[in-house]
Amino acid sequence: MEFIVKEGKAAEFATEALIVPHFEKEKQLLEGAKYLDEKLGGLIKEVIDGGDFEGKLNQIAVIYTRGAIPAKRVVLTGLGKKGDVDMEKLRGAFSKSAQQI
Numbered sequence: 703m704e705f706i707v708k709e710g711k712a713a714e715f716a717t718e719a720l721i722v723p724h725f726e727k728e729k730q731l732l733e734g735a736k737y738l739d740e741k742l743g744g745l746i747k748e749v750i751d752g753g754d755f756e757g758k759l760n761q762i763a764v765i766y767t768r769g770a771i772p773a774k775r776v777v778l779t780g781l782g783k784k785g786d787v788d789m790e791k792l793r794g795a796f797s798k799s800a801q802q803i
Contacts, residue, residue: 716772726757
């Protein structure tokens with residue numbers, strides 16, 4: 703498996719999956735996720751607002767983009783409560799995302 707890190711707008715990359723982090727109990731999306739959500743017609747907010755994804759630590763939700771953006775899927779990744787995040791929790795959350803992919 704190969705991981706590539708690039709700078710730019712995530713919604714413009716053709717890839718198997720984009721990992722989108724989200725904090726528990728946060729109603730607002732992180733800045734990059736807002737732009738991505740707009741390109742997806744509100745799919746990310748719909749999953750969160752519908753209660754299907756709460757952002758709990760290591761929680762994963764996969765959204766298929768159906769061609770709305772070049773990436774095939776978006777992997778929502780829970781980081782837990784904003785004040786509790788540390789490097790180990792962050793590593794674990796992204797590891798869980800990679801396993802899902």
